[in-house]
Amino acid sequence: MEISQLLKGVLDLAVLAVLRNHDGYGYDVLRRLRQAGLDEVGDASVYGTLRRLYKAGLLTSYVVPSEEGPHRKYYSMNELGRQRLAESARTWQTFAKTMDGLLGEAA
Amino acid sequence: MTTNSPPAVRSYLARVRTALADLPAAEVDEILDDVRPHLLEIAGELGEDAGVESMSERIGTPESYAAELRAAGDYPAPPPPGEAGPARRGGARLALWTLVAAVGALGLTGLAVGLSMSEEALIGLVLVVPFVAASAWYVWQRGTDRVAELPEVRRLRAALRPGESGRATGVLGYLRSLRPAWWLVCAVFLVVLGLLFVVSSSGGFLVLLLLLGLAALVIWAGPRSGADRRLLWLSLPVSAFVAGGALGLTGYLGEVVDDRHSYPAEQYPYHANTVDGEPALYYGEEHVENVYAFDSDGEALTDVYLYGQDGRPLVLPRYTCEEGTGAKARIGADNRFPRPHIWQGAYDDLGRYNGYNAYRPECRESAEVPFTVAIPKTSSPKPTG
Numbered sequence: 001m002e003i004s005q006l007l008k009g010v011l012d013l014a015v016l017a018v019l020r021n022h023d024g025y026g027y028d029v030l031r032r033l034r035q036a037g038l039d040e041v042g043d044a045s046v047y048g049t050l051r052r053l054y055k056a057g058l059l060t061s062y063v064v065p066s067e068e069g070p071h072r073k074y075y076s077m078n079e080l081g082r083q084r085l086a087e088s089a090r091t092w093q094t095f096a097k098t099m100d101g102l103l104g105e106a107a
Numbered sequence: 108m109t110t111n112s113p114p115a116v117r118s119y120l121a122r123v124r125t126a127l128a129d130l131p132a133a134e135v136d137e138i139l140d141d142v143r144p145h146l147l148e149i150a151g152e153l154g155e156d157a158g159v160e161s162m163s164e165r166i167g168t169p170e171s172y173a174a175e176l177r178a179a180g181d182y183p184a185p186p187p188p189g190e191a192g193p194a195r196r197g198g199a200r201l202a203l204w205t206l207v208a209a210v211g212a213l214g215l216t217g218l219a220v221g222l223s224m225s226e227e228a229l230i231g232l233v234l235v236v237p238f239v240a241a242s243a244w245y246v247w248q249r250g251t252d253r254v255a256e257l258p259e260v261r262r263l264r265a266a267l268r269p270g271e272s273g274r275a276t277g278v279l280g281y282l283r284s285l286r287p288a289w290w291l292v293c294a295v296f297l298v299v300l301g302l303l304f305v306v307s308s309s310g311g312f313l314v315l316l317l318l319l320g321l322a323a324l325v326i327w328a329g330p331r332s333g334a335d336r337r338l339l340w341l342s343l344p345v346s347a348f349v350a351g352g353a354l355g356l357t358g359y360l361g362e363v364v365d366d367r368h369s370y371p372a373e374q375y376p377y378h379a380n381t382v383d384g385e386p387a388l389y390y391g392e393e394h395v396e397n398v399y400a401f402d403s404d405g406e407a408l409t410d411v412y413l414y415g416q417d418g419r420p421l422v423l424p425r426y427t428c429e430e431g432t433g434a435k436a437r438i439g440a441d442n443r444f445p446r447p448h449i450w451q452g453a454y455d456d457l458g459r460y461n462g463y464n465a466y467r468p469e470c471r472e473s474a475e476v477p478f479t480v481a482i483p484k485t486s487s488p489k490p491t492g
Contacts, residue, residue: 011179026141027148044172047141048179051134055180063140070112070147073140 003040011049013092014038016058016077016085023076025064026050050075058084115157116146122159122169127177129186129258138176183265186256198245199253203260205242206340209235213344214351221355224303226310229317232348243340251336290329290342293349297322300352321345385440388423396423398444399476407476413442433468447472 007014018024018032030046053059058081065071077085112120120139127135149165150157159169166172177185216231246254254260267279301315301322308314325345332338388395400408413421420442426449429436435449449472453465460469 025144027145030145042175042179043145043166044142044175045179047138047145048176048182050141051138051176051180070143071140072144073137 003038007038007041007045010092011041011045012053013085013088014041015046015049015053016081016088019059019075019077019081020085023074025072025074029075053081112143112147113150113157115153115159115162116143116150119146119159119162119169123173123176126170126173126185127182130182138180142172142176183261196253196257198249199257202242202245202340203254203257205238206343209239209242209344210347213239214347217348217351217353218355219351220300221352222358224307224356224359226304226308226314229314232317235344239340239344243337246337246340251339255336286333287330289346290325293325293329293346294322296349296353297325297345300356303356321348325349385422385424388421397446397448399478400444401480401482403482405480405482407445409445409474411444413444428470428472433470435470445476447474448477449473 014033014036015029018029018036024032026047029050030041030043033041033046050059054061054075058078059075060078061073061075063071063073120143123142124135124139127138146162149162153161153165163169167175174185176182212231212235216228216235219228219231222228255264297318301311301318304311304314304318324341328338328341328345332342388398398411398413400411402408415421422440422442423446424437424440425446426435427438427447428434428449433451433453435451449470452461452469454460454467454469455462455464459465
């Protein structure tokens with residue numbers, strides 16, 4: 001099964017997770033996801049997801065001027081974002097356990 | 108935005124921007140702010156080879172990049188290629204706004220028809236119908252897809268899309284469930300309006316035929332317009348006409364009822380009473396304050412008592428000069444005529460009556476008749492047999 005198919009459903013959760021402890025600008029978020037092992041994640045998908053979470057009020061943003069290049073827009077999670085992350089994490093864990101159980105039987 | 112971006116990055120971003128051109132400009136700016144550092148990084152890695160082609164090999168073409176962004180960001184789908192040109196949108200936009208204008212105009216026409224219940228007001232209908240027909244013909248031929256893809260329509264649909272606000276969705280859903288009843292209400296109203304015209308005016312029969320036609324149209328087109336959006340060009344204008352007409356007719360009926368209530372007041376006009384609230388005497392429009400009677404020789408009669416045809420005394424208020432003030436004062440009411448004539452004026456210090464500087468009020472009563480009459484000598488014709 002293609003990981004990119006699976007990612008569609010959980011990209012929100014993944015993006016929120018990498019912003020949990022540290023704010024980051026778009027490329028930061030992408031790099032953190034890649035470093036965590038999600039090589040398949042599409043660049044543009046991450047940026048689109050960031051905008052969607054921002055529009056949904058789960059993230060706030062602020063601009064940091066940069067000396068060597070264009071300014072960088074950082075995203076940080078707000079209280080609503082943390083709540084959503086907690087809920088989604090619970091949902092995912094339940095789902096993952098169920099799938100494990102199912103696959104354990106099948107194997 | 109930034110002067111030090113390499114040309115490759117700038118042209119790549121420009122193509123992404125073009126592909127997202129239908130989104131709000133501020134939102135596109137935000138997106139590009141997120142993307143730019145990443146593109147700079149890639150361009151830096153590519154070094155000398157940096158160009159839109161080489162970047163496209165790494166991350167896809169700007170257009171596919173934009174499409175991925177759109178999908179992940181939950182932005183509306185792009186307008187179909189070839190449709191984006193403003194010229195090709197012209198017809199659809201004209202059809203849409205003609206419909207909007209016609210709905211407004213027919214609402215007002217309905218209001219005017221209902222308020223006045225006159226056939227002249229129906230001229231509005233005749234004026235608007237050709238425009239509605241032309242725009243309905245356009246969507247009938249070309250379908251409503253082009254209209255649905257107009258940015259203004261997509262924005263409206265996005266605003267009405269269920270999910271965002273639960274309560275608004277509930278209200279909309281409820282209104283939607285009322286639609287079948289509304290078409291029936293429209294048809295019934297149009298028939299009733301037509302019958303009212305038949306009752307109230309001579310040319311009403313033609314109006315009834317016209318309105319029966321509209322009623323049949325709305326019964327046919329209304330329920331189908333949910334599935335076939337082209338029929339909205341028929342059902343919406345008729346709905347607007349009915350809504351305006353119902354409002355107007357309510358006002359009209361309210362006025363008729365008001366008229367009924369005020370009818371007795373018109374039968375007994377307010378000037379039939381004196382300022383004292385007692386009946387006044389009128390000769391045509393003229394208010395009669397005094398009556399002089401003469402005998403057949405032209406001699407004035409005094410102390411004549413007047414009665415009406417049913418023996419009721421014709422009582423009028425009686426006035427006299429008030430001593431000291433020189434004012435005219437009421438001393439009672441009776442049916443004895445003629446009354447003394449009351450002169451009211453003033454003197455000045457030199458004893459001149461009604462002069463420029465007169466200030467001492469003067470009131471005089473005179474029993475004299477202020478005119479003489481000549482009674483015709485012919486004897487009144489005797490009634491025969």
